[in-house]
Amino acid sequence: KQEVTQIPAALSVPEGENLVLNCSFTDSAIYNLQWFRQDPGKGLTSLLLIQSSQREQTSGRLNASLDKSSGRSTLYIAASQPGDSATYLCAVLPRVSNFGNEKLTFGTGTRLTIIP
């Protein structure tokens, strides 16, 4: 069974610093990996989706990388801002799935606080 781990559970960094969030998974037979952001009291917002054939995806100050062989993904946030404070979750979709996201496995997230 796929397990997705995000360590640390919480992270605080000063504003302006670059930072890396980690996601590890146990089964490398994946279809894609997704990163989400969750603000307090809100739902999840999709940030980046990396297909299994890709090594990285970029959106603005965010860059996500994928290394299937080692079962790891990182989310790099450049020049952090207080508005980046949120919980970041990764989720892995296995290669063997039907037609949707029904087998998506979520990590428990890293709660990020950017200190002004």
Next chain:
Amino acid sequence: NAGVTQTPKFRILKIGQSMTLQCTQDMNHNYMYWYRQDPGMGLKLIYYSVGAGITDKGEVPNGYNVSRSTTEDFPLRLELAAPSQTSVYFCASSGGTGRAPLHFGNGTRLTVT
């Protein structure tokens, strides 16, 4: 474009009561999902639907029921509420081939006492 809308935002139930959590989306997505999120745990899939009239169980379906009579609506029914169903419930949808990114509602925080 409202996306995925969930109602109510909060609800307190007594043990044994029933209720329906509403979810509607205006993106014409075929795929819809219900998750629950408990503290310190990843999201767990309760039920999902690949189109109107088609539903299937997820990882934690016991104590819940769903229906999908239209593309837009995917209500979740709790029968005989139990304290173990205290959680935050999220509805989500995805379009295209179904493996596209999920769009989430803002959740319903349910307490059963």
